[in-house]
Amino acid sequence: MAHPALVPPVLVDPLPEYEDSVGPRRRRPSAWHLLLLPLSLVMLTPLAWMVVTAVSTVQESRQFPPRLPSSIQWSNFVAVWTTAPFGRWLINTAVVSAIVVASNLVFCSLAGYAFARLRFRGSGLAFMLLLATLMVPFQVVLIPTLLIVKSFGLIDHLGALIVPNLVTAFGVFMMRQFFLALPPELEEAGRMDGASRAGVFLKIVTPLMGPALATLAILTFLSIWNDFLWPLVAIQSPENMTMQLGLSTFQGSHLTDWPLLMAATLMSQLPVILLFLAGQRMFVRSIASSGIK
């Protein structure tokens, strides 16, 4: 064998390019469409049918087998606004959501940060108790909460929907997890640079809370939006009802006027569906992260 020093180095050929998947070759439509398309249509059917019925007349809705309406009846939508305090329901829900979300963002961040970063006597016990409340189903505290709210004179008042929800244990837990995951060096650097504890929180930590706050906001909003049992029990007057509650009473009193009912349902869901479509990536990410327990 020749001495290695005598063999001149050889230039190795560059590797041939991989067959590029993008190219003139026409891509065949995937077979998955055969499965996904019917699936999506089935999932969308209830919503689609709701829309169809909402623009039908009562007679058209009583056809069997059902037929598509001959013309679009906008009158149903108008009727909903006039026969029920629909606008009030919308405003009530919006007000309650806004206040509850805002207060949760503030209080859960403060508490979550304190539990994650600050050391003070009693913090362990306080956090344990907080966690414990997470395990208790709402139905257990339903009646006593009602009695407490009654003693504050908030029955049949929007306050009954707001006050018990100003802070949620879940929100605190979530924010604590977030703060625990922040690298402590950032705050240490801040302290070395001379910021006080509050300064560190406001100037360094708060700007980084964006995504976590967005998630908390979305999840809190969804839970308020969906809440039914509590408003059912705490609110009686139609003007103070939330959308959910209002819709159910509406349904109770217009049982056979399906177009009217569907119009009401459609209008009640439209804001949230539009919100979802606008921010669906954030929504989906928030819901996915609620699974990381």
Add this chain to the structure above:
Amino acid sequence: MAPIVLDGIRKVYPGKPPVVALESLDLTIDDGELVAFVGPSGCGKSTVLRCVAGLEKLSAGRVVIGGREVQELPPGRRDIAMVFQTYALYPHLTVYKNLAFPLKERHVPRERLDSDVRRVAEMLELTPLLRRRPAQLSGGQRQRVAMGRALVREPVAFLLDEPLSNLDAKLRTQMRTEIAAIHRRLGITTIYVTHDQVEAMTLGDRIVVMRDGRLQQVGTPAQVYENPSNLFVAGFLGTPTMNRIVGHTSHGVVTAGSLRLAVPGAPDGESVLGIRPESLRMEDTHAGWPSFEVAVSHVEALGNENLVHARVAGRPAQLDLDSASALAEDTVVFRAPPKVRPETGGTVRVQLDPSQLLLFDRPTGERIRLLGPATVIDSTEIIH
């Protein structure tokens, strides 16, 4: 600039059993000195730094910076600055704002703030990057911003926590020289923590070797390298690691395999011969130097030199530093010039410079200081 005095500092973490991160440690760092703390993970070097910084509370002892006792003060009031291993740059602020942050916290007026920031940016070649965010910077650039943020305040002391360990090898070498240059230029008292002994040796005016929360040795790089006080220090500094051959001393003669040397002043007992790779030569030209044959097991060609791993006949055993037990292997490592490349499996003759020999007491690891140079007893023909 100020001297730093560590007076009996001690840090214990509660638990069952409690963890002693720092045994009582005393050290005086002179004004303007760069002291490198070096040691394996968990030796306590970062703990020392964090205690000086104020990020950990001392269990006992005092930290005095520039004549002021600071151990009760929060970090922001000690007039010191720190560069974190992960840089800890504020991700939502531009480079300019990152550099300005410490000055803003001290309510430095805007003009002076701007000039200070620009001066530091200039010094660290960050001026074109001032509008960028940390996420848009490379590792080396981030490191410089971290240093800039620490320097912009002109602190009296400068703490660096493994600042180069997140950089690739080439960048590390480059930044090392930059840090040395900055230190020469600004003359700030610096504590530099690293696990890389090359950084410690090249940057430190003095080196502190630590292990298990205890100070092993303090001295200039030359002192610590040439005169290690125990086996751990000797084995920690120097690449490739010093050869440590197990032997036995009696009546002033140490026997290790087929090596026999007179070691005046050495007490009887189990010993370890410390032979640095550069103390072994592949020539046969020095009279009076012990020489012996070794069987080459493999050669690592590094381009600028060759590292030869070879087995010493007569079966002396090497000492494993971690377990303090004798390894079965009896290879030694020595250096050969790049053009000299012994064949694997062949035998070569090596000579040992006895003036470079280090002798250690095996049970304690302590260095045994000889009263005179070690000398050869036998001419060293090996009997297989």
Add this chain to the structure above:
Amino acid sequence: MVRTAEAPAASAPVEGRPSVLRRVWWSDHLAGWAFISPTVVLIGLFGLVPVVWAFVLSFQQNDLISPGKWVGLANYKKLLHDPLFANSVRNTIVYTAVFVPVSVIGALLVAAALNRRVRGITFYRLAVFIPVVTSTVATATMFSWLLDPDFGLVNAALSKVGIASQGFFRDPHEALMSIVLMTVWGWLGFGVIIYLAALQSVPADLLEAAAIDGCSRWRAFWRVEVPLLAPATLFLVIWLTINALQLFDEIFVTTKGGPVGATTVVVYYLYQQAFQYFNGGYASAIAYVLFLAILVVTVVQLTAGRRLSHAER
């Protein structure tokens, strides 16, 4: 360069702690309690106090208006012999036993189908996700109409393929399953979101290794991906079970517990007792039994889940 110290030197430490240290220690303490006090007060008032109070209530006969009367364990004893309660328990168990597996497996399969880059995948995914944001009341209303025995779309479709019209919500034998259908539709998107997130976090090199080992895509899915989804599956099973056991809204809006008690679930029965018959104490006892059941079921599921994942190793 002479630097002046920035802060006055710490007061000379005499005996005990210097004042600076105490100030620092206090500020941490104060800050901590300041930060958590609104939370502690609110959750204490609306979380902890009611839990204890409900417990007390469960030992009383209380119509929520006049002061209650202490009856000891009478409520709990009554629960054991109450045929209506037993009926509600049975309905709840049947509902849960069907809803949870169908939802979990359905979500898994749909998520697997949606976990690919096909043109229009966003549309398909949205179609599955949107039902998640529709409220329970809206879902119930939509399905009341869809499943209307006389004019509903579903019966029309069935008659097209020659199946007779079904009673759905009006048929005692079909009502509960109709509820299942409705809630599966509403919850599917949630499970899909969870599974999609889990599927997308499967490291690509695992699948590449399987491909090199000659594993078909189908087998790779079941042998490699699904086991990695175990935590997501466990979470979903637990979460959906807890929600299933608390079913209420849809029942209230559609069947109101009927027909003939076929869809009376535990929480609906609780609601009736508290707000229609004014047996607040009895209702609280029911609530506590439900609480206990949820706890037990969750613990069982958690330990079973952990044991299964250990068995696989």
